[in-house]
Amino acid sequence: MKPSSIITLLTDFGLSDPYVAMMKGVILSINAGARTVDITHDISPGAIYRAATVIRETYRFFPAGTIHVGVVDPGVGSDRRMIALEANGHVFVGPDNGLFWLILQEATDARVVHLTEKRFFLSSVSSTFHGRDVFAPVAAHLSLGMALENAGVLITDPTPLLSPIPRLERNALVGQITHVDHFGNLISNVGAETLHRFLGPSRPLIQVGTLTIGRLDRIYSDVEEGMPLAFLNSSDLLEVAVNLGRASEVVGVEKEDLIGTPVRISKAS
Template identity: 50%
Template sequence: MNPSGIITLTTDFGLSDPYVGIMKGVILSINPEARIIDITHHVSAGDIGQASSILFDAYRFFPEGTIHLGVVDPGVGGERRPIMVITGSHFLIGPDNGLFWPVIFADKVVKLMHLTNESYFLSSISRTFHGRDIFAPVAAHVSRGVSPLEMGQTITDPVRLDLPICEQEGDILRGSIIRVDHFGNLLTSIPKKDVEKFFTRGSLLIRVGDATINGVKGSYSEAKEGELISLIGSSDHLEIAVNRGRACDGIGVESARLVGTRVELIVDGKC
């Protein structure tokens, strides 16, 4: 697999500080032809689970050979390793803290590299900004065609992240909220294929927090304005939403406790 020259960025840096711009400057200093795409810089500070979910949803829509740079790194400067994940069609570079585990778990990983070759880092390494000093320069060098195998040593023991589960018990399918998006929609761990299987068994109820929802809509516009609904979102998972509103405010759960809240899909209203 040859690099495409595209480098994506996913961070928790926000845009009010210079960190994102500095990383882009490092990349372009090494490879002026690089094409840099921002996935998001608004991951909640230090939220590895949220970042991993966003990156997993996004990476597969990019061309083969894209390099995905992820920097949500609360352990920066500690013992966690800088790594590169090489799949059959993508490169992912960032901290070994579980950020890339959903990709490693679901995709065909060709090789995992511990980034140890300092000749491809910046000359001075800060203990607080490996995004600038390690990850950005490595991504830039790989985008120029330097072999990823030159970047370090092969490893087989990446840090794992506890993935949200979806499990069935009789006529009940249980999952959880894994992310709240910008619109206040609640993204769940229940995949489309499981919802479709349950549809064949009868009418459905969805129970989340203090709310109970009848059925699964096909789109937001099928609901009345302000109505709490469920539907299959663009990530091919069950989503809780409000037409022209914010579902995160409508299920009786405090915002700090939304992620991890149980979601139940029930056949024929059995509780």
């Protein structure tokens, strides 16, 4: 695979601290021709599942050969491995904590390397900032054409993602809210295929907190301003929103408790 000069960054660092800039500085010091692209740095701290879904949704819109660095790493400094992998024509670098598991599950062929070659790390590696000291320099070397296998040892047992899975419960499909976006929309872990398989020809009855919605719509303007709706979003996930409003404020659940709130779907009679 031809290496790309494009390196994307996804972290839970936020933008008020210099951590992201440090990573970019390391990359540019090794490959001055690299182009860094920020996917997001607003992942909630330690939210591996959310980071995994974001990188899966995003990477495919970049050119083949793009290198994607993900750093949502609550286990940094522990015995968790550091990895790089090639899958679906892209390269990914980050902690072995399930962050890239969804991509591996979709890959027809993939190679995963445990990063052990310290000559491609910074000379001094801290125990708390592997994003700067390991993942950024490895990504930069890969962008210069280094073979994946040169970075370490091939492995066949990457760590799976501990992810919430929709379940059947008393004739209902029960998922949960996994993300609240900038607009206050509630994004669930219920995918289109799972939903359609459960519903068949039936109309849905969707319950989230105190909110009940009795149909699937297609776009926000299918309902009146201020009214709630449910639809399958651009990532084929069930989403609950309010037209020109914030669903997060009308479901009767405190803001800090929204993540993990059950989404209960039954078949309307």
